[in-house]
Amino acid sequence: MNFWEYLGTRHQQLLTDTYQHASAVFQCMVIATVLGVLIGVVSYRSGWGGSLAITSTSAVLTIPSLAAIGLLIPLVGLGVPPTVIILTLYGLLPIVRNCIVGLRGVDPSLVDAAKGIGMSRTRRLFKVELPLAWPPILTGIRVSTQMLMGIAAIAAYASGPGLGNEIFRGLASLGSANAINQVLAGTIGIVILALLFDAAYVLLGRLTISRGIRA
Amino acid sequence: MTPSHQAPPKGERPPGEHDVGGHAFRDEEAEPSPPPSGPKRRITWKKLVLVPAVCAVVLVATYLWITNVDLDSVAQNSLAGDTVQLRWWQHVRLTAISTFWVLIIAIPLGIALTRRGLKKAAPGVTALANIGQATPAIGLLALLVIWLGIGPSTAIIGMVIYAVLPVLSNTVAGLNSIEPTLVEASRGIGMSAMGTLTKVELPLAVPLILAGVRTALVLNVGTATLATFGGGGGLGDLITSGIQTQRMPVLVLGSVLTVVLALLVDWLASLAELWLTPRGLEEA
Numbered sequence: 001m002n003f004w005e006y007l008g009t010r011h012q013q014l015l016t017d018t019y020q021h022a023s024a025v026f027q028c029m030v031i032a033t034v035l036g037v038l039i040g041v042v043s044y045r046s047g048w049g050g051s052l053a054i055t056s057t058s059a060v061l062t063i064p065s066l067a068a069i070g071l072l073i074p075l076v077g078l079g080v081p082p083t084v085i086i087l088t089l090y091g092l093l094p095i096v097r098n099c100i101v102g103l104r105g106v107d108p109s110l111v112d113a114a115k116g117i118g119m120s121r122t123r124r125l126f127k128v129e130l131p132l133a134w135p136p137i138l139t140g141i142r143v144s145t146q147m148l149m150g151i152a153a154i155a156a157y158a159s160g161p162g163l164g165n166e167i168f169r170g171l172a173s174l175g176s177a178n179a180i181n182q183v184l185a186g187t188i189g190i191v192i193l194a195l196l197f198d199a200a201y202v203l204l205g206r207l208t209i210s211r212g213i214r215a
Numbered sequence: 216m217t218p219s220h221q222a223p224p225k226g227e228r229p230p231g232e233h234d235v236g237g238h239a240f241r242d243e244e245a246e247p248s249p250p251p252s253g254p255k256r257r258i259t260w261k262k263l264v265l266v267p268a269v270c271a272v273v274l275v276a277t278y279l280w281i282t283n284v285d286l287d288s289v290a291q292n293s294l295a296g297d298t299v300q301l302r303w304w305q306h307v308r309l310t311a312i313s314t315f316w317v318l319i320i321a322i323p324l325g326i327a328l329t330r331r332g333l334k335k336a337a338p339g340v341t342a343l344a345n346i347g348q349a350t351p352a353i354g355l356l357a358l359l360v361i362w363l364g365i366g367p368s369t370a371i372i373g374m375v376i377y378a379v380l381p382v383l384s385n386t387v388a389g390l391n392s393i394e395p396t397l398v399e400a401s402r403g404i405g406m407s408a409m410g411t412l413t414k415v416e417l418p419l420a421v422p423l424i425l426a427g428v429r430t431a432l433v434l435n436v437g438t439a440t441l442a443t444f445g446g447g448g449g450l451g452d453l454i455t456s457g458i459q460t461q462r463m464p465v466l467v468l469g470s471v472l473t474v475v476l477a478l479l480v481d482w483l484a485s486l487a488e489l490w491l492t493p494r495g496l497e498e499a
Contacts, residue, residue, distance in 0.1 A: 059478065059481075061433075062433045062436075062477045062478060062480075062481040063437075063473075063474050063477055063478075064436060064437035064438075064439075064440045064473050064474075064477055065437065066437075066440040066441065066451060066454055066470075066473070067440060067450075067454065067469070067470040067471075067473035067474050067477070068470070068474075070454040070457065070458070070466050070467070070469060070470030070473075071467065071470045071471070071474070073458065073463075073466060074463045074466065074467060078458075146348060146349055149349065149351060150350075150351035150352055150353070153351040153353050153354060154351075154352075154353050154441070157455070157458065158458065164351075164353065167351075167353055167354050167357050168353075168444075170357055170361070171357050171360065171444055174360065174361065174365070179361055180358075180361050183354065183357040183358055183361060184358065186354055186357075187350060187351060187354030187355070187357070187358060190349075190350070190351045190354060191346065191349050191350050191351075191354075194349035195346070195349055198349070
């Protein structure tokens with residue numbers, strides 16, 4: 001059976017896996033973005049809090065995802081829970097860091113000017129600071145998503161959902177005729193998903209980055 | 216300090232003051248700056264101790280837990296003899312060898328891509344690198360296993376392919392971010408292209424290259440956990456056999472050791488970064 005025949009006969013399974021992969025990554029990215037920006041907003045003003053957030057996130061990023069999944073399994077079991085926790089946790093990290101860096105990079109004179117025309121603290125944050133810090137935050141979201149695509153594949157080993165299952169099925173049946181098809185389908189599917197997400201973020205950037213700071 | 220400051224003041228003025236048209240002027244740096252007391256210590260005590268201390272505490276706690284928990288025969292088999300040490304050293308070896316090859320390949324290639332002849336190829340390589348980065352490590356490894364068969368060398372090849380990209384793009388970015396006037400100046404005073412590269416460009420690009428090396432090391436420790444899926448050994452073996460046999464002590468031990476190794480490697484790389492950055496590039 002060649003690759004195209006394989007795609008033809010298994011498209012149902014493949015589409016389900018692809019959909020689950022994309023939806024797991026997307027949902028976890030939404031949670032991670034909300035949490036990440038919240039943590040960034042809370043901590044960027046204190047030098048101590050901000051550097052604590054940045055050091056701890058970069059320390060967590062050095063931990064291999066398979067080891068992190070391994071540490072979660074005794075606590076939450078196999079399947080969806082460790083996958084969601086791992087994806088959200090790792091997705092959080094680049095966003096927190098870029099959010100803090102972005103908010104700290106906002107020109108203080110602009111914040112002062114906003115204060116001068118009578119904006120409240122909340123309005124300053126939402127009307128001035130966050131729009132200016134949005135491009136680096138969006139970059140963080142892109143980096144996170146790409147990373148999560150790969151981590152989600154590994155999470156399939158802990159019975160998580162998604163295209164990683166194709167890859168592990170292929171690895172489990174090494175030598176069989178379909179092994180290469182399964183691995184190829186899983187890998188190429190993930191690459192395509194990653195590129196599609198990336199294109200979507202470029203579009204999102206076009207639509208949401210404030211016109212005044214667009215390059 | 217400009218030479219005029221060093222000129223001895225006229226007798227009637229205390230050192231550091233000048234007499235200009237009857238008015239006394241005092242130097243900004245009137246107090247003699249303390250003599251440079253040797254190189255300032257860049258590697259602080261806290262940086263040196265914190266990570267190893269945390270790792271030691273975690274290791275001791277895990278050891279105490281493993282020795283006190285009831286291990287059934289399956290778990291004992293998984294940890295029998297010197298399996299744990301063997302896996303640890305396999306992991307270290309996988310990481311070290313793959314990082315070595317990454318550096319050998321990526322840094323010269325990065326230099327070549329910033330030379331005049333190949334500069335046009337750079338955007339193509341960057342685009343390729345971006346697509347490569349979107350490839351999941353486990354998929355790449357699985358394809359290599361099917362293609363080349365199982366074994367540590369397959370795992371190492373996969374790790375090298377996966378980690379070459381960040382080091383390469385960091386090297387190119389580091390060399391491209393150098394101010395062109397500096398390169399021109401060094402050519403202007405008669406340095407050869409090679410001299411400019413080794414004496415000016417590479418030292419200036421060191422921080423970014425080192426950051427790339429650190430990224431490669433950390434990535435490789437992580438990808439080495441996947442070597443187990445290609446029969447490459449390493450600490451991933453403990454994790455996967457823990458998951459398959461549902462023996463939590465084996466799983467936790469494998470995971471904890473991997474985390475400790477990753478933190479230690481990152482810590483060593485951060486020390487190397489501080490150590491190897493040229494003094495002139497340090498932030499004041």
